[in-house]
Each structure stands twice: as structure tokens, then as C-alpha cells.
Amino acid sequence: xxxxxxxxxxxxxxxxxxxxxxxxxxxxxxxxxxxxxxxxxxxxxxxxxxxxxxxxxxxxxxxxxxxxxxxxxxxxxxxxxxxxxxxxxxxxxxxxxxxxxxx
Amino acid sequence: xxxxxxxxxxxxxxxxxxxxxxxxxxxxxxxxxxxxxxxxxxxxxxxxxxxxxxxxxxxxxxxxxxxxxxxxxxxxxxxxxxxxxxxxxxxxxxxxxxxxxxxxxxxxxxxxxxxxxxxxxxxxxxxxxxxxxxxxxxxxxxxxxxxxxxxxxxxxxxxxxxxxxxxxxxxxxxxxxxxxxxxxxxxxxxxxxxxxxxxxxxxxxxxxxxx
Numbered sequence: 001x002x003x004x005x006x007x008x009x010x011x012x013x014x015x016x017x018x019x020x021x022x023x024x025x026x027x028x029x030x031x032x033x034x035x036x037x038x039x040x041x042x043x044x045x046x047x048x049x050x051x052x053x054x055x056x057x058x059x060x061x062x063x064x065x066x067x068x069x070x071x072x073x074x075x076x077x078x079x080x081x082x083x084x085x086x087x088x089x090x091x092x093x094x095x096x097x098x099x100x101x102x103x
Numbered sequence: 104x105x106x107x108x109x110x111x112x113x114x115x116x117x118x119x120x121x122x123x124x125x126x127x128x129x130x131x132x133x134x135x136x137x138x139x140x141x142x143x144x145x146x147x148x149x150x151x152x153x154x155x156x157x158x159x160x161x162x163x164x165x166x167x168x169x170x171x172x173x174x175x176x177x178x179x180x181x182x183x184x185x186x187x188x189x190x191x192x193x194x195x196x197x198x199x200x201x202x203x204x205x206x207x208x209x210x211x212x213x214x215x216x217x218x219x220x221x222x223x224x225x226x227x228x229x230x231x232x233x234x235x236x237x238x239x240x241x242x243x244x245x246x247x248x249x250x251x252x253x254x255x256x257x258x259x260x261x262x263x264x265x266x267x268x269x270x271x272x273x274x275x276x277x278x279x280x281x282x283x284x285x286x287x288x289x290x291x292x293x294x295x296x297x298x299x300x301x302x303x304x305x306x307x308x309x310x311x312x313x314x
Contacts, residue, residue, distance in 0.1 A: 029270045031217050046200065048272050066271050082248045086264045091271035
């Protein structure tokens with residue numbers, strides 16, 4: 001991990017973000033089931049080397065800021081059985097996120 | 104049974120019986136090349152295996168028991184897991200970062216890695232086979248309460264279930280709730296009732312029933 005050569009955080013806790021729905025090319029860590037979905041930044045987790053580069057023996061720098069993005073389960077899965085406030089937190093790198101319109 | 108001294112069938116088959124699988128052959132080949140080229144020594148490999156073998160759920164239980172008995176340590180564990188573990192002499196290495204998530208009366212946390220099988224090995228040792236199964240990985244993110252029930256864990260609707268999909272270089276460990284009836288217990292007593300599954304979030308810690 002190299003925190004010195006990282007990009008600054010672009011999103012704040014509570015901000016709504018859209019997960020890019022681009023197709024995977026090579027190694028990426030963004031699950032397909034949240035691509036194209038909107039979540040909320042739950043936490044800024046720090047800077048991590050980019051796994052999409054590390055997988056190919058590149059340094060993965062500048063490091064990407066990693067965010068815990070929170071989704072409401074019942075929004076992700078229409079038939080979800082549980083509370084309306086059950087949540088799924090997924091760690092997603094900044095290069096997969098763009099700001100989403102506020103509700 | 105003893106007629107004819109038939110010992111041809113052994114109860115326990117040899118581990119090395121049968122041809123090696125392609126992956127076993129590949130592993131041996133790569134290991135041999137790494138040693139031959141001086142990149143790794145057999146001693147380094149052996150040391151690494153020994154290091155892994157020191158990691159087991161008992162280590163995680165020790166950390167949880169400390170957090171339950173020392174509120175200041177718990178604060179530090181939640182704020183900076185690496186530094187708090189370092190206090191206890193537990194090194195987590197440089198590959199991944201660690202984060203502790205706390206179960207409360209409002210929220211039950213549960214860990215999964217949908218992409219592969221990322222697991223807090225430094226605190227819990229190697230993952231159980233079910234943690235890596237397609238069923239656990241795919242169902243936990245979409246029907247966690249059903250999965251929990253299969254583990255015998257019933258989370259009431261008055262609580263939220265928060266699933267953490269550990270997709271990055273950040274390993275999660277659940278800090279379970281201390282069960283009622285264990286107030287005043289010391290760390291050693293507490294550590295004995297803290298299960299591996301309670302630190303993955305598929306179980307909760309229960310006080311032993313008083314018979």
C-alpha cells in the first residue's frame with residue numbers, strides 16, 4: 001500500500017454515487033450486481049493500489065481511494081426478504097464511481 | 104474378520120494415493136523453479152506455512168475478549184484495527200488492511216466475499232469450505248437472513264442485517280455482542296465462548312446454558 005502517492009478523496013460520506021456499468025476488461029473487483037446501481041458513501045476507507053493494475057504486475061499507482069458504498073437490499077433485490085433498512089456494503093474503488101443526483 | 108489376514112483394505116487411505124491433479128503438478132513445478140532460481144528457499148516456504156498455522160479462530164477470540172473487557176481497547180480496535188492488533192503483538196502483514204465492524208442491538212454484521220474468498224486469515228486462520236462455496240458467496244448478498252437461519256441464527260426484524268462484501272484489499276472481522284450473563288468474566292473465560300462463525304457474522308455468541 002502506498003498512501004503517499006494517492007489521489008485525494010472525491011466523495012464524502014452520505015453522498016449518492018452511481019457505480020459504472022462498464023463491462024469488465026481484465027481483473028476488476030466491482031461485482032456485476034451493483035454496476036449501474038446507485039448507493040451512498042458509507043465510509044472513506046483510504047487509498048489502495050489499483051487492483052486492476054496490480055493483477056498485471058503494474059505498481060497500481062496512483063493509489064485509488066476505496067469507499068464502502070451502501071445499498072438498500074430491497075432496492076437491489078425486488079423480492080428481498082428482510083427489513084426495508086437491511087443493507088449491503090461493498091468496497092468500491094473511486095475509478096468506478098461518479099456522483100449521482102440527490103433524491 | 105481375521106480369517107486369511109486380509110489387510111488389503113486400509114481404513115485410512117494414504118494422502119498421496121492416486122495421480123497428482125494438474126494443479127498439484129503445477130504447484131510443484133512452480134515451487135521447484137522458484138527454489139532453483141534462488142527466489143525462495145525451502146526454509147522460507149516452511150516458515151511461511153508455520154506462520155499460517157499459528158493463525159486460528161483462537162487468535163480472533165482473544166482480540167474480541169480483550170475488546171469486551173477493555174472499552175478503550177475496543178475504541179482503538181474499531182478506529183484502527185491494525186494498530187490495535189499490533190498492541191497485542193498480532194501482525195497482519197502488508198498485503199491487506201483490516202477493519203473491525205461492531206454488532207450492536209440495532210445492527211448485525213456479516214462478512215462475505217462474492218468475488219473469491221477474501222477472509223481475515225491473520226485473525227481466523229484458513230476459511231471453512233462453506234465460506235468459499237458458490238452458495239454462501241451468492242446467497243449471502245441477496246438473502247442473508249435465510250442464510251443466517253440455516254446457521255441457526257435468527258436476527259429479529261427489529262435489527263438490520265448489514266452484509267459486507269469484502270471485494271478489495273480490506274479484510275473485515277465482526278466484533279460480536281457480548282452475551283448477557285457473562286458480565287464480569289475474564290478474558291480467558293470469554294475467549295472460550297467466542298466462535299469463528301461469530302466473527303464472520305453467521306452466528307452470535309451465546310452464554311453457555313446453565314444446566
